Amino acid sequence: MPIEIKHASYTYFPGTIFESLALQDFSLQIDDGDYVGIMGKTGCGKSTLIQLIAGLMPPLEGQIIIDGKDINARDYPREELRRKVGIVFQYPEVQLFETSVEKDVAFGLRHSGLSKTTIAENVRWAIETVGLDFEAIRAESPFSLSGGEKRRVAIAGVLAAKPKILILDEPIVGLDPRGRAAFLELTTHLNAAGVTIIMVSHNADAIAENAQRVIVLEDGRLLINAPAKHAFRDVALLQEKGIGISPAREMAHLLSACGHPIPQDTIRYQELLPFLINIGKGASR
């Protein structure tokens, strides 16, 4: 069952001089198993949107429905939501606190009602899924790890609950190129295993290379909601709105402008390369 956001509105500090509208009559459906990239300028409502989906706060108007149930209804089982939806905040590594990696990853499951053996299995699975060697790292202090490893441990802590929906807020900021690639591969791997991924990022390349659907917000409203390959079509619009464009799409756009038409749904490098080769062979002839 999908995530349905129905006419949601949210305003911070309503009725004060600080009043600011974050989301306005916002409706959106996210299907199970989708990989959604969310883009938009700072202050466009991205973070508010993911906090509503994660049920961290209720919308002032409208409904958030997950698996057919209004998650803000009085009788909705919140603990079910916590297990279903995992959220990884920016710089999740600052939230590490336990004395060992294993304890830190297991912490969120302490009151889950799961048996000790299930918890231990989930913890091992989560640590291995983020690409770390469980036996080598389980007893280490999380604070002795490198930045990239810390972030993986923090994400393992969210994965250990085996969420069906994983929300990631700017997860690759501060990671080096190889760390970024490894992390993005992890997200596609989880997505292939059926986890719905919702990733907020300013990095258009990461979104174009991985997401199936792209959502662009502007001033609390939907500007674009389209399959990823169509989302970057209107380069002029995106530039005007200050939204990032994937490098491959930007290249295709520039080449189209100088007489080498390349389809507008070319957003990934591997899709662009055959066109570059063709143009290159023509030019050198």
Add this chain to the structure above:
Amino acid sequence: MVIIEATDLVHSYEFEGSQNRSIDGVTLHIEQGEWLVILGRNGSGKTTFAKHINALLPVQGGELNVARLDARDPANIWEIRRHCGMVFQDPNNQFVSSVIEEDIAFGLENYDTPAGEIPARVERALAIVGMDGFEKKSPHMLSGGQKQRIAIAGVLAIDPQIILFDEATSMLDPEGRQEVLSTIHKLHAEEGKTIVMITHLVEEATLADRVAVFSQGKLLGVSSPREVLSNLDLLHNAGLTPPLPIRAYYDLQKEGVTLPCCPLTHQELVEALCPSK
């Protein structure tokens, strides 16, 4: 003239009794007025190196001179910091006041600047970063790019010769990033500042005069952006990936298409592929 002169610089962090060498014999000379970009993986020693330049970390081994001052001498620390400002990653962590002009004046007050001089210096710093007219506003109401420009103005008011940027664009949206990069360009081109910029975005390295690549505490290489970014072995060894135009250059070569020179930017790749234009 060389303004930053590191010779065989060494630094170790200690954690639970074990020594972790984060800089391992780095020799790097940076010219006055130069724009140097430092690339490298997480934990490669980039930030540790930068924190030596403004004396946030003491020299443990090797030599370091900043603005002709010996960084090993504790008596020089404050003078070095006056010559060397630093802008960090998160603009929200860099404000000390809720009024912009007070925030910018804070550093000046700490350096005992005569009170009569302060307003003019604040005004000038704001004008350089293009934020004049924001004196009485609160930094918290600004966009990410604007906040970061205010942080730059705070550094600029002290009039340092060197400005260090530690991933100062990584948290910004594309527009904010562009604002900050244009500001850095201006500081370099018009104000003659020496810029040392750490980044994970390889594309940003194309803006620099020279690019230094760090890996495991060592300096793997330092050269022009074109030489560094087109050196696939060097990038690979440092755990970096080339930007699209360079990746395309080598992929085209494999297909028998050799472009006249290795393009750094999208525009250069377009020009190489459409020679008529």
